[in-house]
Amino acid sequence: MDHHGISATAFAEKLGINRSTISHLLSGRNKPSLDVVMKVLQAYPEVELYWLLNGTGHFPSTSTTQRTTNPKTQIQLEAIPNEAEAIIPPKAASETEKPIDRVVIFFKDGSFKSYQ
Numbered sequence: 001m002d003h004h005g006i007s008a009t010a011f012a013e014k015l016g017i018n019r020s021t022i023s024h025l026l027s028g029r030n031k032p033s034l035d036v037v038m039k040v041l042q043a044y045p046e047v048e049l050y051w052l053l054n055g056t057g058h059f060p061s062t063s064t065t066q067r068t069t070n071p072k073t074q075i076q077l078e079a080i081p082n083e084a085e086a087i088i089p090p091k092a093a094s095e096t097e098k099p100i101d102r103v104v105i106f107f108k109d110g111s112f113k114s115y116q
Contacts (some may be wrong), residue, residue: 003060004044015039 001011012022017036024030032040040047046060103115 014043 001008006014008022008026009019012019015036016039021030021036025032025036037049037052040052041049048057048059048061051057051059051061101116104112105115106112
């Protein structure tokens, strides 16, 4: 709000949430819901998710990372190596007694990728 020079009321209106919600967040009475966090990220693309959640990172964002275009799942994404770049040390495969049938990778946005 300070960065954009807007009041708590204007901030609440831009996010589409109640003024009392902002008041409770600013006073420390409540913590922001996921819905509020997502609305902030959608309305202010220069805000980094980790800066908003725990104060680490930079504000405004110095990253060139792109976000997804679906506002319901809009989070900051980091580069994920493709399958050819994913390297599993040979030692790790030989240490298991049973053959590996499938590896599943879970991403922070709730999606997953399965490799057989």
